[in-house]
Amino acid sequence: MKRRYWVYLFLFLLTVVNYVDRVALSIASSQIGKEFSLSPVNLGYLFSSFLWLYAVALIPMGLLVDRFGSKRLNAWGIGFWSLATALTAFTGGFISLLATRLLMGLGESTSYPAGGRVIREWAPASERGIATSIFHAGSLLGPAIGAIGLGWVVTTYGWRAAFLVAASTGFVWLAAWLIWFRQPEDAKWLSEAERKHILSSRNAVGTRGSIEPQRLGFAALARSKTIWAIAFTHGCAVYATYLFLTWMPSYLQAEKGMSITRSALFTAIPYAGAAILGVLIGSCSDRYLRGKDIAGGSRRAVVAACLLMSALILLVPGANELWLVMLLLTLSLTGCTAAVASNLSLVNDLLPSKKDSGTAIAMISVGGNGFGLIAPIATGYVVSMTHSYQAGFVITGVLVLTAAAATLLLTRRPITSTETISDVCVTRNA
Structure with missing residues (x-):
C-alpha cells in the first residue's frame, strides 16, 4: 500500500468527525425543539448559525x-x-445553543483550508482527484454514522448524551494527529522512493520538478476571476449539501411519517451511497484527466457533470415511491458533494504554489459557506410558509444548474498574478 494513503485516511476521519458534530443537531432537533419550544424558523437559524463565524474565519484561518x-x-x-x-450538552435554551454552535463553527473553519493544504503537500498532481474525494467522503460518511449512531443515542439516552459522544471522537482524532502526522520531508515512516515521488510531482500544477513556484499572496488571489467563479460554483454546491445536512431528517419525519430512529436510518442511506460513489467519481476523474491540460482547468468538466447529477433533486417533488425518492436523493447528494471535492482539486490544479493553497481554498470556502448558511434559513421559511419541502428542492436544483454553466464558462484560466477580472473581461470582449 502507498503509505501516503494513511494521510488521506487521516483527512477522511477529520471530515467524518467534523460532520458527525454538524449533523448532531439535526438528528436531535425533534427533542430539542419540543424541550425548548422552538419553531421551524428557530431551528433554521440554529442549523445555520455554526456557519456564521465559520464563514467569517475561513480566510484568516487560511492565511x-x-x-x-x-x-x-x-x-x-x-x-x-x-x-x-x-458544551452543547449543557445548554438551556435557544441563546446558549446558538452560542455553542457559533464556537463550533469557529473551530471547524480550520479543517478545509488545512486539509486542502495537506493534499497539496502530500498528493501527486495525478492523484489529486482521488485524494480530495477521500478527504471529502468523510463529509458523507460522517452524517451517515451520525444519523445511525447518534439517532440511537438520542432515542436511548437523550439528546445531551449525543453531543458528548460526538465530542469525544474529536479528542481521539486530535491525539492520533499529534502523534503521527508529519510533512513528507520529515515522515520517518515514509519510504525514500515514495518521498521522492511526492516531492517531485506535487508542484507546478502537475508538472514534475521540486522547485517551488513563488507565492501569489492574498491580494493577487482576490483579483482572480477564476477564484471568484470557483467560489460561486462552490457556493451553489454547498447550498445543496446543507439542505441535505440540516433538513433531510426533518423532511423524512414530516413528509414520510418516519420516527426519529427510522428517519436516521433512511438519512444514512443517501450519505453512505454518496460516499462510495464520490470516491469512485474521484478515481474516474483522475483517469479521465490523464494526458489532459490539468493546468488549464480541464477538471471543470468533471465539476459541471457532478452539478448536473445534483440537479436530479428537481425530480423529487414528483416522486411518490419511497425507493425512487431515496434514489434521487442519493444521486443528487452524490453530485453536489462530488462537485465540492472536484472544486477543491480544481483550485490546487490551477495554483502554481502550495504556499497559496490554504488561503485559496479558504476563499472559495467563504463563497461556499456564504450560500451554505442561507440554505437552512431559507428552507425554514419555505417550510413555514408552504408547509412543504418541495419548493426548497426546486430552489436547490436551479442553483446547481446555474453553477454548472458558470464552471464551464468562467474557470478556463490558471490562477496567476496577472489573471484579473478586468483582464479576462477585456480578453473575452476582444
Missing part, C-alpha cells in the same frame, strides 16, 4: 495555515470545536 502549517491549525481547530460540541 494562518499558510503561515504556521497544517499540523498546528488542524490540531487547534478540532480541539476547539470538540470542546464547543461538548
Whole structure:
C-alpha cells in the first residue's frame, strides 16, 4: 500500500468527525425543539448559525495555515470545536445553543483550508482527484454514522448524551494527529522512493520538478476571476449539501411519517451511497484527466457533470415511491458533494504554489459557506410558509444548474498574478 494513503485516511476521519458534530443537531432537533419550544424558523437559524463565524474565519484561518502549517491549525481547530460540541450538552435554551454552535463553527473553519493544504503537500498532481474525494467522503460518511449512531443515542439516552459522544471522537482524532502526522520531508515512516515521488510531482500544477513556484499572496488571489467563479460554483454546491445536512431528517419525519430512529436510518442511506460513489467519481476523474491540460482547468468538466447529477433533486417533488425518492436523493447528494471535492482539486490544479493553497481554498470556502448558511434559513421559511419541502428542492436544483454553466464558462484560466477580472473581461470582449 502507498503509505501516503494513511494521510488521506487521516483527512477522511477529520471530515467524518467534523460532520458527525454538524449533523448532531439535526438528528436531535425533534427533542430539542419540543424541550425548548422552538419553531421551524428557530431551528433554521440554529442549523445555520455554526456557519456564521465559520464563514467569517475561513480566510484568516487560511492565511494562518499558510503561515504556521497544517499540523498546528488542524490540531487547534478540532480541539476547539470538540470542546464547543461538548458544551452543547449543557445548554438551556435557544441563546446558549446558538452560542455553542457559533464556537463550533469557529473551530471547524480550520479543517478545509488545512486539509486542502495537506493534499497539496502530500498528493501527486495525478492523484489529486482521488485524494480530495477521500478527504471529502468523510463529509458523507460522517452524517451517515451520525444519523445511525447518534439517532440511537438520542432515542436511548437523550439528546445531551449525543453531543458528548460526538465530542469525544474529536479528542481521539486530535491525539492520533499529534502523534503521527508529519510533512513528507520529515515522515520517518515514509519510504525514500515514495518521498521522492511526492516531492517531485506535487508542484507546478502537475508538472514534475521540486522547485517551488513563488507565492501569489492574498491580494493577487482576490483579483482572480477564476477564484471568484470557483467560489460561486462552490457556493451553489454547498447550498445543496446543507439542505441535505440540516433538513433531510426533518423532511423524512414530516413528509414520510418516519420516527426519529427510522428517519436516521433512511438519512444514512443517501450519505453512505454518496460516499462510495464520490470516491469512485474521484478515481474516474483522475483517469479521465490523464494526458489532459490539468493546468488549464480541464477538471471543470468533471465539476459541471457532478452539478448536473445534483440537479436530479428537481425530480423529487414528483416522486411518490419511497425507493425512487431515496434514489434521487442519493444521486443528487452524490453530485453536489462530488462537485465540492472536484472544486477543491480544481483550485490546487490551477495554483502554481502550495504556499497559496490554504488561503485559496479558504476563499472559495467563504463563497461556499456564504450560500451554505442561507440554505437552512431559507428552507425554514419555505417550510413555514408552504408547509412543504418541495419548493426548497426546486430552489436547490436551479442553483446547481446555474453553477454548472458558470464552471464551464468562467474557470478556463490558471490562477496567476496577472489573471484579473478586468483582464479576462477585456480578453473575452476582444
